[in-house]
Amino acid sequence: MKITILTLFPEMFTGVFQQSILKQAQEKGLVNYNVVNFRDYTNDKHKRVDDYPYGGGGGMILTPQPLFDAVAAVKSESENDSSPRVILMCPQGERYHQKKAEELSKEDHLILICGHYEGYDERVRKHLATEEISIGDYVLTGGEIGAMVIADSVTRLLPGALGNEMSAVTDSYSTGLLEYPHYTRPAAFLDYKVPDILLSGHHERIDRWRRQQALKRTFERRPDLLEQVELTAEDKAFLEDLRNR
CATH class of the missing domain: 3.40.1280.10 (SPOUT methyltransferase, trefoil knot domain)
Known part of the structure; x- marks a missing residue:
């Protein structure tokens, strides 16, 4: 290019x-x-x-x-x-x-x-x-x-520009949502701990948690973006629960 x-x-x-x-x-x-x-x-x-x-x-x-x-x-x-x-x-x-x-x-x-x-x-x-x-x-x-x-x-969107090809795909706005929270080592720092789900090794549950965290962050910070995102029935139920809290 x-x-x-x-x-x-x-x-x-x-x-x-x-x-x-x-x-x-x-x-x-x-x-x-x-x-x-x-x-x-x-x-x-x-x-x-x-x-x-x-x-x-x-x-x-x-x-x-x-x-x-x-x-x-x-x-x-x-x-x-x-x-x-x-x-x-x-x-x-x-x-x-x-x-x-x-x-x-x-x-x-x-x-x-x-x-x-x-x-x-x-x-x-x-x-x-x-x-x-x-x-x-x-x-x-x-x-x-x-x-x-x-x-x-x-x-950064050009194929090969990033070391991890998934980085650009999961960035904020690329999915239509703000990005989910990230954590790295150590698992505990100043009494602040990494969520247990991320240490579980259960990838399906981790993916579900990340999706919900992205929805939650978008709902709290940029609710206007949700109007442009294709939501599943599970997504809608999760957002409805957030609205009712």
């Missing part, structure tokens, strides 16, 4: 892509990160990529020419595809979620555009980007942190 990031601050990504799972995935040949400074594509002799908005108003707007040319150059260099997903990082976009990460992880090439200043020229939205994504209902200085979030969440 190839992930290209268009940014005015490429140095921000240096440390991020050289650590942990992201670094390991590159070394395994699972993903290739390409960070491009779209200022290099401006036709302005002063290397400007922004200008004042028509009609007045505060702030500066990213001009379309550098972004259009940068995307065209990236596409022309791609050997495997001619139509990558071109994603604007933008607070007005679709809110990012795990299902979107899973969808994007199946693509061959993503181009993530990191905005700055007051925003983009609208022609970038309408005629260059294929979609817009927001990582939350707040505004950041630029789109770089959002692009890092997408790169990380997508990379």
Whole structure:
């Protein structure tokens, strides 16, 4: 997979892509990160990529020419595809979620555009980007942190990226529920003990306990998620019992 990031601050990504799972995935040949400074594509002799908005108003707007040319150059260099997903990082976009990460992880090439200043020229939205994504209902200085979030969440879903292939499958949100509690050695610490069921060796009962704990945690913290989960009769009975306590 190839992930290209268009940014005015490429140095921000240096440390991020050289650590942990992201670094390991590159070394395994699972993903290739390409960070491009779209200022290099401006036709302005002063290397400007922004200008004042028509009609007045505060702030500066990213001009379309550098972004259009940068995307065209990236596409022309791609050997495997001619139509990558071109994603604007933008607070007005679709809110990012795990299902979107899973969808994007199946693509061959993503181009993530990191905005700055007051925003983009609208022609970038309408005629260059294929979609817009927001990582939350707040505004950041630029789109770089959002692009890092997408790169990380997508990379860890690539087959072979994680040491344990079940890790991504059982993560919070991947199942539709928040993840169940985890415990490790020692079995007792400061008088706090690991639940007996996890020490029993009875895998069917452990699976049932984990499912119920995931339901309980989701019910307590994110009950809205339960509306989107396919529940068994046993799940529904367990949740009804929680509601009646």
